[in-house]
Amino acid sequence: xxxxxxxxxxxxxxxxxxxxxxxxxxxxxxxxxxxxxxxxxxxxxxxxxxxxxxxxxxxxxxxxxxxxxxxxxxxxxxxxxxxxxxxxxxxxxxxxxxxxxxxxxxxxxxxxxxxxxxxxxxxxxxxxxxxxxxxxxxxxxxxxxxxxxxxxxxxxxxxxxxxxxxxxxxxxxxxxxxxxxx
Amino acid sequence: xxxxxxxxxxxxxxxxxxxxxxxxxxxxxxxxxxxxxxxxxxxxxxxxxxxxxxxxxxxxxxxxxxxxxxxxxxxxxxxxxxxxxxxxxxxxxxxxxxxxxxxxxxxxxxxxxxxxxxxxxxxxxxxxxxxxxxxxxxxxxxxxxxxxxxxxxxxxxxxxxxxxxxxxxxxxxxxxxxxxxx
Amino acid sequence: xxxxxxxxxxxxxxxxxxxxxxxxxxxxxxxxxxxxxxxxxxxxxxxxxxxxxxxxxxxxxxxxxxxxxxxxxxxxxxxxxxxxxxxxxxxxxxxxxxxxxxxxxxxxxxxxxxxxxxxxxxxxxxxxxxxxxxxxxxxxxxxxxxxxxxxxxxxxxxxxxxxxxxxxxxxxxxxxxxxxxx
Amino acid sequence: xxxxxxxxxxxxxxxxxxxxxxxxxxxxxxxxxxxxxxxxxxxxxxxxxxxxxxxxxxxxxxxxxxxxxxxxxxxxxxxxxxxxxxxxxxxxxxxxxxxxxxxxxxxxxxxxxxxxxxxxxxxxxxxxxxxxxxxxxxxxxxxxxxxxxxxxxxxxxxxxxxxxxxxxxxxxxxxxxxxxxx
Numbered sequence: 065x066x067x068x069x070x071x072x073x074x075x076x077x078x079x080x081x082x083x084x085x086x087x088x089x090x091x092x093x094x095x096x097x098x099x100x101x102x103x104x105x106x107x108x109x110x111x112x113x114x115x116x117x118x119x120x121x122x123x124x125x126x127x128x129x130x131x132x133x134x135x136x137x138x139x140x141x142x143x144x145x146x147x148x149x150x151x152x153x154x155x156x157x158x159x160x161x162x163x164x165x166x167x168x169x170x171x172x173x174x175x176x177x178x179x180x181x182x183x184x185x186x187x188x189x190x191x192x193x194x195x196x197x198x199x200x201x202x203x204x205x206x207x208x209x210x211x212x213x214x215x216x217x218x219x220x221x222x223x224x225x226x227x228x229x230x231x232x233x234x235x236x237x238x239x240x241x242x243x244x245x246x
Numbered sequence: 247x248x249x250x251x252x253x254x255x256x257x258x259x260x261x262x263x264x265x266x267x268x269x270x271x272x273x274x275x276x277x278x279x280x281x282x283x284x285x286x287x288x289x290x291x292x293x294x295x296x297x298x299x300x301x302x303x304x305x306x307x308x309x310x311x312x313x314x315x316x317x318x319x320x321x322x323x324x325x326x327x328x329x330x331x332x333x334x335x336x337x338x339x340x341x342x343x344x345x346x347x348x349x350x351x352x353x354x355x356x357x358x359x360x361x362x363x364x365x366x367x368x369x370x371x372x373x374x375x376x377x378x379x380x381x382x383x384x385x386x387x388x389x390x391x392x393x394x395x396x397x398x399x400x401x402x403x404x405x406x407x408x409x410x411x412x413x414x415x416x417x418x419x420x421x422x423x424x425x426x427x428x
Numbered sequence: 429x430x431x432x433x434x435x436x437x438x439x440x441x442x443x444x445x446x447x448x449x450x451x452x453x454x455x456x457x458x459x460x461x462x463x464x465x466x467x468x469x470x471x472x473x474x475x476x477x478x479x480x481x482x483x484x485x486x487x488x489x490x491x492x493x494x495x496x497x498x499x500x501x502x503x504x505x506x507x508x509x510x511x512x513x514x515x516x517x518x519x520x521x522x523x524x525x526x527x528x529x530x531x532x533x534x535x536x537x538x539x540x541x542x543x544x545x546x547x548x549x550x551x552x553x554x555x556x557x558x559x560x561x562x563x564x565x566x567x568x569x570x571x572x573x574x575x576x577x578x579x580x581x582x583x584x585x586x587x588x589x590x591x592x593x594x595x596x597x598x599x600x601x602x603x604x605x606x607x608x609x610x
Numbered sequence: 611x612x613x614x615x616x617x618x619x620x621x622x623x624x625x626x627x628x629x630x631x632x633x634x635x636x637x638x639x640x641x642x643x644x645x646x647x648x649x650x651x652x653x654x655x656x657x658x659x660x661x662x663x664x665x666x667x668x669x670x671x672x673x674x675x676x677x678x679x680x681x682x683x684x685x686x687x688x689x690x691x692x693x694x695x696x697x698x699x700x701x702x703x704x705x706x707x708x709x710x711x712x713x714x715x716x717x718x719x720x721x722x723x724x725x726x727x728x729x730x731x732x733x734x735x736x737x738x739x740x741x742x743x744x745x746x747x748x749x750x751x752x753x754x755x756x757x758x759x760x761x762x763x764x765x766x767x768x769x770x771x772x773x774x775x776x777x778x779x780x781x782x783x784x785x786x787x788x789x790x791x792x
Binding site: 267268269270271272273276373374375376377378379380381387 | 450452453454455555556559560562563
């Protein structure tokens with residue numbers, strides 16, 4: 065056990081804290097944020113795999129479940145700028161717009177071919193900065209996604225996660241863009 | 247006076263609030279956020295004008311003052327992905343990196359030619375969504391900046407502003423990207 | 429319309445905000461806090477009246493509903509120090525302890541005779557200070573409650589309200605005490 | 611190293627976090643709160659000792675420094691209900707009122723004899739609940755202070771600490787009361 069941990073425990077004892085003091089903590093932690101990034105990556109690969117193995121309808125079903133679990137559309141509008149959208153439908157503040165982006169097939173979003181259906185096989189995040197403010201936390205950095213052919217696509221990505229009353233993290237801001245090409 | 251305002255005042259009186267109850271409010275408001283967007287736009291045009299009229303050194307001086315007033319580098323790392331940066335210097339989490347992006351001339355950031363020195367004459371924001379959580383607020387939308395030739399460049403932009411203890415708003419997240427071109 | 433309102437609208441237009449930009453705002457407002465104080469007062473009088481007219485069981489039923497709606501026991505422990513409790517049961521961090529305090533009749537809290545059953549006929553709050561931080565707000569001041577005989581009891585009271593994801597305010601801190609008598 | 615710590619590290623590596631990712635965290639932690647309680651207790655004993663050894667003027671000087679360091683009067687009004695104040699000066703929302711309470715001698719607060727000058731020799735907190743919301747945290751529980759004669763006085767106390775931009779904790783809510791005596 066490190067000396068600083070020992071010091072903290074000593075401090076807590078001095079201040080009269082006991083192991084059974086009930087504590088409520090609404091704050092989001094860095095570990096929770098890193099876990100939510102991994103969950104997003106895993107979900108993208110799962111939707112891709114489901115699309116390949118079971119078709120678009122099954123992928124759409126799964127994508128809807130992922131959106132409901134991982135995005136904050138239940139809380140209100142989500143600030144979502146996907147990587148490949150174009151005006152006048154660049155921003156997807158509604159669940160319908162997010163679902164269309166991931167799996168396509170929505171006549172209201174004709175330009176969407178289904179980003180999650182491109183056969184992604186791996187995904188990982190590399191953070192340039194993490195900012196934590198109460199129950200919201202923002203990460204900015206790169207996300208690397210690997211296609212069937214092994215080619216890696218890198219995007220610049222900003223996510224803000226909000227910890228709901230139920231303790232779950234939800235994406236409330238998502239800005240993704242291809243790197244600038246001079 | 248609207249009926250809802252009358253109702254609110256009646257409610258306040260019923261609850262015993264008086265005009266001189268001291269109130270502390272750390273929260274950021276939508277009006278403050280819109281004001282900060284306008285201030286950012288005005289600052290960009292000012293730096294451009296200063297660069298044209300007084301040269302790069304004067305523009306750099308002004309840009310430094312703008313960064314110190316409008317960004318949160320005094321609070322900690324800022325999650326800043328400017329429009330035109332490239333790897334491995336895509337993200338500018340330090341003040342030095344931000345200043346180099348805006349006015350160039352920094353040997354540590356050789357690819358930077360000075361975004362704010364491109365002769366911008368006008369700038370305005372158009373929000374797709376605004377999210378307010380405590381003392382931080384995020385806007386996502388387009389920013390339209392007009393060049394000397396009258397040509398308008400549109401970018402997709404996400405800003406998160408944090409209200410400091412001194413009541414001032416500072417940009418702590420800034421992700422800007424050119425629209426996707428299929 | 430006041431000049432400051434006109435100025436705000438002008439600012440909003442200048443910054444490109446439009447009436448239909450979707451806005452999510454998790455913050456608690458002063459008006460909401462004042463409304464929640466009034467609701468607490470009204471609930472106390474209602475429980476008293478129900479107790480007198482329909483008996484303890486009906487009052488207990490209503491008090492349970494009030495606690496579920498107005499306190500944050502669903503979120504976690506509540507920091508509740510009622511006016512008249514004594515050690516070792518001074519603090520009521522659980523719903524059961526709060527219910528016992530308001531309507532008595534709980535063998536686990538034998539000292540509780542039911543604060544809400546004392547025949548209160550009126551209640552109002554007078555705030556000395558209001559502090560707003562994100563989705564929590566604290567009020568401190570006096571609450572005056574009137575008994576059947578018209579006698580007014582004044583208590584010193586601190587409340588912290590938290591705005592839940594569902595937009596409702598819940599009491600998460602409640603410290604009430606009789607004024608110090610030298 | 612515990613298994614859960616190993617698991618967290620593994621998770622962080624999987625998500626691409628590296629040891630040198632810059633992180634900004636505005637949140638208050640339980641350890642910081644316990645440390646601030648201990649600091650308050652230590653300051654109370656120090657002011658008492660200074661008063662005894664060096665007189666009221668020296669104690670007042672120290673008390674002023676303690677208030678400036680440990681309370682949030684620099685941020686705005688503080689919701690402070692000291693243990694022994696009476697109407698109409700029960701609430702001390704200003705620095706002047708807090709200082710008068712601790713060391714007396716202020717003609718504007720004639721009932722104040724100086725709570726910190728009562729010869730306190732020891733002080734400790736015992737928490738019944740801790741609630742953490744962003745940069746504010748509330749503790750409720752007992753504080754036991756020991757007099758020169760060894761007699762212990764117990765008070766019911768609620769504190770809300772706010773973490774300032776400079777990383778320091780300040781008391782913004784303080785409600786203290788003697789236990790109810792039936």
